[in-house]
Amino acid sequence: MKKLINDKKNVVEEMIDGYVKAHPEYIKRLEENDRALVSAKPKEEGKVAILIGGGSGHEPAFMGYVGDGMADGVAVGNIFASPPPAPILEVTKAIDKGAGVVYLYGNYAGDVMNFGMAAEMAEMEDIEVEMVLASDDVASAPKEEKDKRRGIAGEFFVYKMAGAAADLGYKLKEVADIARKTNDNTRSMGVGLTPCSLPQTGEPSFEIGDDEMEIGLGHHGEPGIRKATLDTADKVTDQLLQPIFEDMEINEGDEVAVLVNGLGSTPRMELYIMFRRVEQVLSEKGIKIYRSYVGDYITSLEMGGASITLTKLDDETKKLVDHPVNTPMFVQK
Amino acid sequence: MKKLINDKKNVVEEMIDGYVKAHPEYIKRLEENDRALVSAKPKEEGKVAILIGGGSGHEPAFMGYVGDGMADGVAVGNIFASPPPAPILEVTKAIDKGAGVVYLYGNYAGDVMNFGMAAEMAEMEDIEVEMVLASDDVASAPKEEKDKRRGIAGEFFVYKMAGAAADLGYKLKEVADIARKTNDNTRSMGVGLTPCSLPQTGEPSFEIGDDEMEIGLGHHGEPGIRKATLDTADKVTDQLLQPIFEDMEINEGDEVAVLVNGLGSTPRMELYIMFRRVEQVLSEKGIKIYRSYVGDYITSLEMGGASITLTKLDDETKKLVDHPVNTPMFVQK
Numbered sequence: 247m248k249k250l251i252n253d254k255k256n257v258v259e260e261m262i263d264g265y266v267k268a269h270p271e272y273i274k275r276l277e278e279n280d281r282a283l284v285s286a287k288p289k290e291e292g293k294v295a296i297l298i299g300g301g302s303g304h305e306p307a308f309m310g311y312v313g314d315g316m317a318d319g320v321a322v323g324n325i326f327a328s329p330p331p332a333p334i335l336e337v338t339k340a341i342d343k344g345a346g347v348v349y350l351y352g353n354y355a356g357d358v359m360n361f362g363m364a365a366e367m368a369e370m371e372d373i374e375v376e377m378v379l380a381s382d383d384v385a386s387a388p389k390e391e392k393d394k395r396r397g398i399a400g401e402f403f404v405y406k407m408a409g410a411a412a413d414l415g416y417k418l419k420e421v422a423d424i425a426r427k428t429n430d431n432t433r434s435m436g437v438g439l440t441p442c443s444l445p446q447t448g449e450p451s452f453e454i455g456d457d458e459m460e461i462g463l464g465h466h467g468e469p470g471i472r473k474a475t476l477d478t479a480d481k482v483t484d485q486l487l488q489p490i491f492e493d494m495e496i497n498e499g500d501e502v503a504v505l506v507n508g509l510g511s512t513p514r515m516e517l518y519i520m521f522r523r524v525e526q527v528l529s530e531k532g533i534k535i536y537r538s539y540v541g542d543y544i545t546s547l548e549m550g551g552a553s554i555t556l557t558k559l560d561d562e563t564k565k566l567v568d569h570p571v572n573t574p575m576f577v578q579k
Numbered sequence: 580m581k582k583l584i585n586d587k588k589n590v591v592e593e594m595i596d597g598y599v600k601a602h603p604e605y606i607k608r609l610e611e612n613d614r615a616l617v618s619a620k621p622k623e624e625g626k627v628a629i630l631i632g633g634g635s636g637h638e639p640a641f642m643g644y645v646g647d648g649m650a651d652g653v654a655v656g657n658i659f660a661s662p663p664p665a666p667i668l669e670v671t672k673a674i675d676k677g678a679g680v681v682y683l684y685g686n687y688a689g690d691v692m693n694f695g696m697a698a699e700m701a702e703m704e705d706i707e708v709e710m711v712l713a714s715d716d717v718a719s720a721p722k723e724e725k726d727k728r729r730g731i732a733g734e735f736f737v738y739k740m741a742g743a744a745a746d747l748g749y750k751l752k753e754v755a756d757i758a759r760k761t762n763d764n765t766r767s768m769g770v771g772l773t774p775c776s777l778p779q780t781g782e783p784s785f786e787i788g789d790d791e792m793e794i795g796l797g798h799h800g801e802p803g804i805r806k807a808t809l810d811t812a813d814k815v816t817d818q819l820l821q822p823i824f825e826d827m828e829i830n831e832g833d834e835v836a837v838l839v840n841g842l843g844s845t846p847r848m849e850l851y852i853m854f855r856r857v858e859q860v861l862s863e864k865g866i867k868i869y870r871s872y873v874g875d876y877i878t879s880l881e882m883g884g885a886s887i888t889l890t891k892l893d894d895e896t897k898k899l900v901d902h903p904v905n906t907p908m909f910v911q912k
Contacts, residue, residue: 248772248792248883250812250849260812261848264855268871305847439581459581479583479593504601511844513880514638514908515594516583522597538601541908542875547846548883550581575847575874577910 247443247450247548254445258302258324265309269574272313276340282333284319284340285312294412294421295319295341298350298405299334300357301326303442304465306575307401307544313573316409317350321364325444325547326466328356334364338373346374346418350404350425352397353379376422380404382434382555384489385462385471392430398465399507399544400432403557403567410569424566432557433494434505435486438463439476440550442510451549461485465509465546479516483523486554491531496558498532503539503567505555510545512552517541520552537567543576580776580783580881587778591635591657598642602907605646609673615666617652617673618645627745627754628652628674630682631738632667633690634659636775637798639908640734640877646906649742650683654697658777658880659799661689667697671706679707679751683737683758685730686712709755713737715767715888717822718795718804725763731798732840732877733765736890736900743902757899765890766827767838768819771796772809773883775843784882794818798842798879812849816856819887824864829891831865836872836900838888843878845885850874853885870900876909 251257259280266275266283276282289295298308299321309320319337321329338347349365351357358379365375381392382400397404408425416424438460441450451467454460459482462470477485496502506521508514521540528535536559559567571578584590592613599608599616609615622628631641632654642653652670656662671680682698684690691712698708714725715733730737741758749757771793774783784800787793792815795803810818829835839854841847850873861868869892892900904911 248789248809250770250772250815250845250885251852252811252813257848257852260855261851264851264853264858264873267858268851268854268873303846303848305851310847437583439583456581476581478585480585482583510846511881511883512583513636513843513878514643515590515636515880518594518597518601518638519584519590520597521601522593525597525600540597540601545846547848548844550844550881552583572912577912579905579910579912 247448249445251445257445258322261302262322272574276336279333279336281322281329282336283309283312283322284337287314289318289343291343292345293343293415294345294418295343295347296350296409296412297337297341297347299323299329300351301328303547304544310575311405311573313571315413315569315571316405316573328354328360331360331364331367334361335367338364338368338375339371342373346376348408348418348421348425349375349377350408351379352401353381353395374418376418378404378422378425378429380429382429382432383464384433384435384493386464389493396464398434398436399505399553400434400555400557402505402543403432403503403555404428407563407566410566413569428557428563432555433490434553434555435490436463436551436553437461437482437486438470438549438551440511441467442547442549463551465544479519480523483520483554487524487527490556494556496533501534501536501559502556503537503559504535505539505543507544507553507555508542509549509551510542511548511550514541517552524554536564580781582778584778590778591655594635595655605907609669612666612669614655614662615669616642616645616655617670620647622651622676624676625678626676626748627678627751628676628680629742629745630667630670630674630680631684632656632662633684634661636880637877643908644738644906646904648746648902648904649738649906661687661693664693664697664700667694668700671697671701671708672704675706679709681741681751681754681758682708682710683741684712685734686714686728707751709751711737711755711758711762713762715762715765716797717766717768717826719797722826729797731767731769732838732886733767733888733890735838735876736765736836736888737761740896740899743899746902761890761896765888766823767886767888768823769796769884769886770794770815770819771803771882771884773844774800775880775882796884798877812852813856816853816887820857820860823889827889829866834867834869834892835889836870836892837868838872838876840877840886840888841875842882842884843875844881844883847874850885857887869897
């Protein structure tokens with residue numbers, strides 16, 4: 247696949263260079279580690295800090311979500327690879343304001359290992375850490391084993407709610423509980439149409455036929471539930487919603503936030519056509535949409551496809567989802 | 580190309596359906612015409628209104644830019660086709676608050692005809708209209724014939740500045756003058772790597788080799804200046820900047836806003852790598868970047884490639900570029 251890059255070994259470094267030069271009023275790189283970025287506007291002393299991170303190639307995730315009302319810092323990995331413990335630890339030390347740090351990341355083996363090691367090192371430096379793993383991808387493990395599921399686009403809501411809670415002065419355990427509650431109430435299902443390719447290899451991330459889609463595809467090209475013939479947007483949307491409804495406690499009168507997320511190369515036009523069907527189905531079920539997000543929130547380079555995420559809200563999380571955010575890639579008034 | 584759509588004849592209607600259902604607090608459809616959308620929060624009486632529009636497939640342009648601080652209404656055309664006069668006129672009547680309406684659109688034959696006809700009809704209904712055509716694409720005509728050039732991503736700055744001016748209470752002629760000044764001070768150059776395809780035909784919008792790029796490609800696949808072998812991001816960026824500098828009065832000490840715009844399927848990673856080079860080159864020339872925008876601002880469905888836009892600022896346009904915006908697809912605090 248064609249790419250606008252220089253040396254393929256330097257893509258992450260050069261992306262970060264460009265990012266901090268484009269948005270110096272928002273973000274800065276720590277001198278201690280060039281994969282460690284923190285908000286240019288430090289939080290007040292005594293407030294809980296939020297640390298996010300993961301592999302590159304998912305932009306705006308993860309570095310795009312550092313800013314007011316979301317995360318305080320991010321550890322940046324190589325493409326589709328977990329950051330090592332060092333940048334996680336450096337970010338932790340830089341953003342802790344004496345109230346502890348919540349690590350939010352997706353449930354992937356590398357991330358679990360590296361964030362876990364960084365948390366141990368942070369605790370040796372007397373920084374309290376809570377860890378919350380996102381596991382919203384219905385396709386990746388059965389209902390009884392939700393904690394084995396991968397984190398995909400639903401991570402956005404975990405950051406959103408926890409970031410708001412921290413900003414509002416919740417304590418460490420309370421922020422972590424909000425993140426866990428949000429993850430418990432969030433379900434996602436994705437569909438892949440066309441692969442991306444890693445700059446390092448140039449190889450497609452998965453194989454798929456010209457008239458096929460893969461239901462349940464993961465964000466790094468992990469196999470989904472099944473391959474099927476590509477269908478209309480409405481029928482594909484129904485196929486994504488059905489396993490979510492089967493998995494989730496959700497009933498008439500409930501309120502949700504919806505995220506229709508593009509994986510990279512899917513036009514907004516198609517995402518809004520999918521949203522149209524989501525709204526029809528939820529409306530038929532008497533479920534109220536409290537807030538909608540439609541766009542590229544967690545991508546996989548130039549992968550084609552989309553995911554649908556529902557997060558069930560209560561009075562507390564409605565307030566948190568409404569909380570303002572100001573980052574270089576996501577602003578909400 | 581694979582698309583998540585239903586009946587190809589209904590893509591624009593269904594996109595608009597999804598859009599107004601996703602963001603009812605921002606946008607509504609006029610009963611008089613289903614391609615006529617206006618802000619859900621009408622402007623105060625006596626303020627100048629801004630009308631934008633053009634073909635679909637360029638999302639977030641154009642409907643994504645209706646909201647506080649930018650446009651008051653939008654006329655939505657078919658894919659890559661101008662809206663007819665009827666929705667333009669209906670939007671005009673709905674948004675006029677007695678102070679006149681400024682039409683902002685790109686310099687394309689269909690748009691020129693249809694917006695011109697709508698303006699005549701509006702004036703028959705005693706609504707004053709000013710029209711400003713964006714013509715920022717350096718590749719599309721020689722320097723001596725700037726008014727023959729196409730409008731591409733630089734249109735974003737024309738909306739941004741004029742929308743701010745209208746919000747701040749500038750009069751009709753003053754808002755139009757701001758839009759004209761912005762267009763005069765704005766230059767863009769694009770590069771195409773991979774085509775998009777229209778849902779109606781499924782055909783690629785242009786032909787290009789596996790190792791080729793097209794410098795100066797238009798937003799609808801219009802031919803550029805030349806085809807060349809795809810090069811590094813830095814060298815491609817230099818090839819886009821050079822004709823901009825040759826065309827523009829810009830010197831050491833000047834200040835600019837920069838837009839590195841993705842055409843649809845180009846990852847943010849690549850756009851930030853390009854921005855990195857833009858910043859290096861401007862810094863070497865002693866030109867100061869006052870504000871940066873990096874992302875998908877005016878797209879061409881799933882086209883691969885990017886464009887670079889520079890707009891030269893003065894004290895007035897610095898204030899206008901900083902003015903807050905709140906639309907469903909673009910928020911600036």
